[in-house]
Amino acid sequence: MSSTDISINQDVHHPHEEHDHHHDQNFFEKYIFSQDHKVIGKQFLITGIAWAFIGGFLSILFRLQLGWPEATFTFLEPILGGWIVNGKLNPEFYLALVTMHGTIMVFFVLTAGLSGTFANFLIPLQIGARDMASGFMNMLSYWIFFLSSIVLFVSLFLESGPAAGGWTVYPPLSALPQAIEGSKGGMTMWLISMALFIVSQLLGGVNYITTVINLRTKGMSMTKLPLTVWAFFLTAILGLLAFPVLFSAALLLIFDRSFGTSFYLSDIFIGGAALSNTGGSPILFQHLFWFLGHPEVYIVIMPAFGIVSEVITTNARKPIFGYRAMIGSLIGISVLSFVVWAHHMFVSGMNPFLGSVFMFLTLIIAVPSAVKVFNWIATLWRGNIRFTAAMMFAIGFVSLFISGGLTGIILGNSALDIYLHDTYFVVAHFHLVMGAAAFFGMFAGVYHWFPKMFGRLMDEKLGYVHFWLTFVSVYLVFMPMHYLGIAGFPRRYYAWTGFETFNFFTDMNTFISIAAILGFTAQFIFLFNFIYSIFRGRRSTANPWHSNTLEWTTPVLPGHGNWPGPLPTVYRWPYDYSKPGAAEDYIPQTVPFSQTQSSNLPQERDLE
Amino acid sequence: MTNPSFKEDNATSGVHPLKFSLWLIIISIIMMFAAFTSAYIVRREEGNWLEFDLPNVLLINTLVILLSSVTMQWAYNSARKNNIATLKTMLLLTVGLGVAFLVGQWNAWGDLVQHNVYFGGSESNPSGSFLYVLTGVHGFHLITGLIFVLMTVSSALKYKVHSKNMLRIYLCTLYWHFLGGLWLYLYIFLRINH
Numbered sequence: 001m002s003s004t005d006i007s008i009n010q011d012v013h014h015p016h017e018e019h020d021h022h023h024d025q026n027f028f029e030k031y032i033f034s035q036d037h038k039v040i041g042k043q044f045l046i047t048g049i050a051w052a053f054i055g056g057f058l059s060i061l062f063r064l065q066l067g068w069p070e071a072t073f074t075f076l077e078p079i080l081g082g083w084i085v086n087g088k089l090n091p092e093f094y095l096a097l098v099t100m101h102g103t104i105m106v107f108f109v110l111t112a113g114l115s116g117t118f119a120n121f122l123i124p125l126q127i128g129a130r131d132m133a134s135g136f137m138n139m140l141s142y143w144i145f146f147l148s149s150i151v152l153f154v155s156l157f158l159e160s161g162p163a164a165g166g167w168t169v170y171p172p173l174s175a176l177p178q179a180i181e182g183s184k185g186g187m188t189m190w191l192i193s194m195a196l197f198i199v200s201q202l203l204g205g206v207n208y209i210t211t212v213i214n215l216r217t218k219g220m221s222m223t224k225l226p227l228t229v230w231a232f233f234l235t236a237i238l239g240l241l242a243f244p245v246l247f248s249a250a251l252l253l254i255f256d257r258s259f260g261t262s263f264y265l266s267d268i269f270i271g272g273a274a275l276s277n278t279g280g281s282p283i284l285f286q287h288l289f290w291f292l293g294h295p296e297v298y299i300v301i302m303p304a305f306g307i308v309s310e311v312i313t314t315n316a317r318k319p320i321f322g323y324r325a326m327i328g329s330l331i332g333i334s335v336l337s338f339v340v341w342a343h344h345m346f347v348s349g350m351n352p353f354l355g356s357v358f359m360f361l362t363l364i365i366a367v368p369s370a371v372k373v374f375n376w377i378a379t380l381w382r383g384n385i386r387f388t389a390a391m392m393f394a395i396g397f398v399s400l401f402i403s404g405g406l407t408g409i410i411l412g413n414s415a416l417d418i419y420l421h422d423t424y425f426v427v428a429h430f431h432l433v434m435g436a437a438a439f440f441g442m443f444a445g446v447y448h449w450f451p452k453m454f455g456r457l458m459d460e461k462l463g464y465v466h467f468w469l470t471f472v473s474v475y476l477v478f479m480p481m482h483y484l485g486i487a488g489f490p491r492r493y494y495a496w497t498g499f500e501t502f503n504f505f506t507d508m509n510t511f512i513s514i515a516a517i518l519g520f521t522a523q524f525i526f527l528f529n530f531i532y533s534i535f536r537g538r539r540s541t542a543n544p545w546h547s548n549t550l551e552w553t554t555p556v557l558p559g560h561g562n563w564p565g566p567l568p569t570v571y572r573w574p575y576d577y578s579k580p581g582a583a584e585d586y587i588p589q590t591v592p593f594s595q596t597q598s599s600n601l602p603q604e605r606d607l608e
Numbered sequence: 609m610t611n612p613s614f615k616e617d618n619a620t621s622g623v624h625p626l627k628f629s630l631w632l633i634i635i636s637i638i639m640m641f642a643a644f645t646s647a648y649i650v651r652r653e654e655g656n657w658l659e660f661d662l663p664n665v666l667l668i669n670t671l672v673i674l675l676s677s678v679t680m681q682w683a684y685n686s687a688r689k690n691n692i693a694t695l696k697t698m699l700l701l702t703v704g705l706g707v708a709f710l711v712g713q714w715n716a717w718g719d720l721v722q723h724n725v726y727f728g729g730s731e732s733n734p735s736g737s738f739l740y741v742l743t744g745v746h747g748f749h750l751i752t753g754l755i756f757v758l759m760t761v762s763s764a765l766k767y768k769v770h771s772k773n774m775l776r777i778y779l780c781t782l783y784w785h786f787l788g789g790l791w792l793y794l795y796i797f798l799r800i801n802h
């Protein structure tokens with residue numbers, strides 16, 4: 001993967017060799033062990049895209065099994081080798097596929113690939129800083145992530161297979177090597193990889209927070225920050241508070257697996273023989289895991305909130321509706337995300353009264369979420385909308401977030417959850433609201449900031465084809481899953497045709513699988529567009545979308561230090577679009593009020 | 609590693625970015641121990657919990673690490689007054705006390721084993737394992753702290769720590785006090801929950 005980084009970044013920076021800052025850097029410092037936040041952002045993006053294709057491919061493999069349960073897959077033998085037994089997918093490998101799909105998508109793509117890319121790339125550019133607070137820590141963050149990627153990737157090729165206990169790795173299944181093939185070496189590597197991943201996230205998060213607090217340029221108060229920066233900032237805070245707890249949980253699991261402790265294990269019989277472990281509690285792991293796990297889903301979705309707010313307001317040519325309410329709802333969601341973790345555990349035998357408390361807190365999250373949705377729609381309302389590819393994905397995000405969010409209200413009810421728990425209804429819910437939605441946010445970000453990253457534009461027509469195929473197939477995949485879930489169809493089952501209750505769902509499962517294959521294939525259009533546009537795309541201007549934020553005041557390809565001259569000074573908030581009386585329909589943040597007397601509002605006259 | 613942004617003096621809050629970063633790292637370590645100690649309480653409430661006496665050496669260790677905080681602060685104050693000789697002595701004393709603390713913790717583990725409280729294995733109980741984890745993870749962080757102090761010693765020997773160059777020793781002192789305070793919390797926590 002590092003070789004991909006080299007070739008791409010090489011092309012990016014060569015035309016701009018003339019930047020004087022570059023002269024003393026050699027090849028490795030510039031493109032591989034770079035401390036420049038823009039290069040690190042691109043490294044995260046490219047690694048994230050590579051992971052997304054691996055994760056997506058794994059999901060296609062298990063969709064083949066679910067969609068055509070009677071078929072034989074001898075044609076997969078060249079790829080999967082021993083995992084195809086007599087033309088059938090090995091059942092334990094099916095579980096490994098599900099586990100690795102979840103782990104890769106949640107952590108490696110939608111946490112590292114999304115936050116890592118856009119927080120790194122945009123924070124210094126949008127707050128007017130030369131770089132991150134510590135370029136060295138930032139570089140370390142990427143390379144530790146890369147190391148953790150390699151460990152996880154290698155575990156795919158172990159003879160006993162990668163981890164197979166689900167992405168939540170609940171003990172005792174994940175703690176006992178004799179329980180399942182995937183709990184042998186694969187699980188050990190999963191834990192090592194995750195420990196490295198957490199270190200990488202903490203290094204990155206410390207940097208993001210410090211940079212936002214300390215390195216804002218003159219005039220950039222917290223209430224003049226673009227919503228993207230607010231979202232990345234709060235995401236980093238969530239990560240800083242939540243990831244250490246996952247680290248603790250993982251450490252105790254490592255001790256249980258490899259050092260004979262009994263934190264999570266008690267009174268277990270395997271093959272009729274009792275294990276010596278006593279006194280442990282598997283529920284303890286669930287509490288520790290979900291204390292991270294729930295904030296984690298907001299770590300995934302909040303950067304997408306920020307990106308979508310920015311893309312919608314720019315392309316609707318209207319100020320964002322309710323800027324302060326947007327910040328307030330982000331803060332509200334951040335705070336609430338820490339007090340709802342037990343809604344993942346309604347069926348773990350918890351006290352029903354405690355369940356009601358968590359249900360109440362969970363349902364409150366609908367309020368800030370609804371505020372955000374209302375504000376996005378109100379921003380679109382009677383806007384002068386430009387349907388760029390990024391805008392399509394941003395609007396698609398709002399649609400997916402609504403569809404997926406509504407089922408969250410259903411699942412948040414402890415009584416309903418007891419019925420729907422671990423069915424495809426849950427799968428449909430979180431894939432729409434955090435999986436597909438966060439992907440749409442990521443796509444919106446890539447299409448929107450591609451010109452700033454690579455100095456060229458992505459092809460809009462291919463972008464539309466990509467959007468419509470993806471959008472349609474996402475709904476075709478996940479809408480029927482709600483129906484399966486209400487019928488009680490359980491998730492993570494390898495073979496379901498043997499149950500009389502479910503065996504008439506063959507056609508629907510085949511339909512879902514075909515839609516999934518369609519959606520996955522559509523991503524190759526994006527991949528082609530992405531790589532082609534890096535080298536052959538239409539050359540961009542410095543501010544192709546006529547946007548207000550600071551990154552668009554840099555040269556087409558910002559060099560090391562971002563601004564060739566002094567740092568820009570900020571005079572106004574980032575959303576002065578279509579201001580009545582203004583000469584153009586946008587006023588960048590760097591334009592002082594004294595230059596825009598025709599459009600100043602009464603309270604702004606004092607600032608002239 | 610030269611970072612142009614520091615030179616331009618656009619820092620919006622008065623705090624140096626590295627000081628701020630260290631505070632954030634401290635917060636993440638606090639979260640980790642918050643997870644361990646709350647897991648400890650939750651697990652203890654469920655019963656099947658081996659009760660045993662804490663090794664007495666832990667009290668001595670607590671005094672040693674508190675003393676090391678005093679010498680560290682002394683070193684910091686000497687640096688501010690450009691009293692380089694005292695600075696070096698106090699930093700080396702801090703290292704010595706830190707090592708003494710770690711040796712003491714090691715002895716505490718030996719003490720536990722003698723009283724049949726094990727980390728793992730068929731005779732272990734989470735109550736003992738938790739004690740090993742809390743002291744072990746704290747000990748790991750203390751080793752990182754010791755490395756930091758040694759780095760400060762090495763720059764002090766090169767006369768790079770003085771009243772005009774306080775950043776490194778400030779960060780070092782902050783981290784060291786935090787590690788001492790963290791142990792004090794763990795010790796009181798273990799005393800109360802035993």
